[in-house]
Amino acid sequence: MSSNHYFKHEGPWSDAGDPLMCTDTGDWRTKRPVVDKEKCIFCGFCAIYCPIQVMVMQSDTHFEANLDFCKGCGICAKECPKGAITMISEGEFVS
Amino acid sequence: MAEKKQGRLTKVLDYLKHDDPFSKGVAFCPGCGLELLLRFIPRVLGNDIVITGTPSCSAPVLLGQNNQSWHTLSYFGTLMTGAAANATGLVRYYRKAGIDNTVVCFNGDGTANDIGFGNLSGAAERNEPFIYICYDNEGYMNTGIQKSGTTPFGATTTTTPYGTVHRGKNLRRMNLGLKMAMNKIPYTATATLSDLEDLAKKLLKAKEAKERGFCFLHVFAPCPTGWGADPADTIEICRRAVKSNYFPLWEAENGRIRMTKTVKKPKPVDTYTKLMKKFNHMTEADMKILQDDVEYEYCLLGGLSVLEAECQLPVSVKDQGEAS
C-alpha cells in the first residue's frame, strides 16, 4: 500500500499497514461543480488547482469531480478559462 | 478529437510524477491553500521524503489521530520551539545511518517567523542539509486566527481587532523570505499557488541544492477561513498578490536574488486586499501605508538583486565551515 520504504524504521505501534483515515468531506458540500463537456477544452487547470485533487480525467476528453470528496469550494469553476464549470446548489439534486 | 484536446493539457501535470500519499477526505477547510500545497509537495518530490513539523493547521492531518494516519508519508511531529532543531537531528541520523533521503521541515509562519525562528536561524547558520518550507497564511490559524510577524499592516485578527481603539494590526509585516536569503544559504525562494509550475521548479531546485546545505521556501498559502475570503478565490488571491507585488516571486542562490517573475505594470495593492474581509475596514490613508510598504519592500528587493550581482560573496566561507 505504501511506497514509503522508511516505514521500516518505525516502531511496532506504526499504523503503516492500516487503511488510511478518511472523512466524508463530500458531505460538507453546499454547491456541486458540474462540467459542461462541450465547453471543456481539456486544459487541466481545474485538476491542478483543486486543493483535494479530486478533478479526475475522463477518457481524455474532459474532467469531472469525484463527488464523494469534493468539498464544493468552487476553485475549479473560478479557474476554468472556458467557464465550463458551474456551481449548482446541492438542493437542486435532492429528489 | 480526443487527441487534439490532449495537446493542450497544462504542463504542471508533467511535474506531478508521484502518487498523492494523502487520503482523499482530510480535515482542511474547503478552499484551503495549505491542502493544495501539502498534496503538491510529495507529488513533485516523491513519497519517500520525510516530513517534520509542529502544531499548526497542518498537524492534525500530518500527525494523524490516536494511532491512525491520514497519509503514507513518514512524519515526525515536534514542538513549535524546536522544529528546525528536530529536522537537524533527523538529517544527522540519516547521514550516520547511510540513508540518502530528503527531510522537509514543514511549518506555518507562526513557527517559522516567530516561535521557532531561533533554531531556524541556527540551522541556516550551520547550513544543515534539509529543506525548510514555510506555508504563510499570515497568522496563527490553528489556535483561532491570532496575528503573527507576517500578518500585514491593517489586517484584522483576533488579537488585532477592529474597533473604536484599534484598526487592525498597526505594525509592518516582516519579510521572512528576504531574512533567510540574507543568510547566504544555498537556496531561498518564494512561491505561491497560482503559479504551480514555478513552485514545482523551485521544489526540485531545493531538492538538488540541499546537497549543498540549507534550503528555504516561503510559500504564500491563503486561508479563506481566517482571512474572510470566498474559498473559490484562493488561487485568485495568490495571483493578485503577485500582480500587485504584495508577494513577489524570486529565488536566491547563495543569497543572489533573481526575480523569477517580473510584473510589468503592478496593480494597486487594493486589487488584492478587496478580496478579503480582514482588510475591509481600511481607510484610504491606511491603504496608502500598506501600498508604500509593498513598494518599499519591492524596491529593496530590486536593489539587492543588483547589488548582490555586483558584490562578491567571499567564496567558501561556508565550505570551510563544512570541511572543518
Ligand SMILES: Cc1ncc(C[n+]2csc(CCOP(=O)(O)OP(=O)(O)O)c2C)c(N)n1
Ligand atoms: C511553544 C508553543 N506555543 C504555543 C502553542 C500553541 N499553538 C498550537 S498551534 C498554534 C498556531 C500555529 O501557527 P502557525 O505555525 O502559523 O500555523 P497555522 O496554524 O497558521 O497553520 C499555536 C500558537 C504551542 N503548541 N507551542
Ligand code: SF4
Ligand atoms: S479548467 Fe475547464 S476547460 Fe480546463 S479541463 Fe477543467 S473544465 Fe475543462
Ligand code: SF4
Ligand atoms: S469544488 Fe473545490 S473541491 Fe470540488 S472539485 Fe472543484 S476545486 Fe475541487
Ligand code: SF4
Ligand atoms: S483555518 Fe485556514 S489554514 Fe487552517 S485549515 Fe482552515 S483554511 Fe486552512
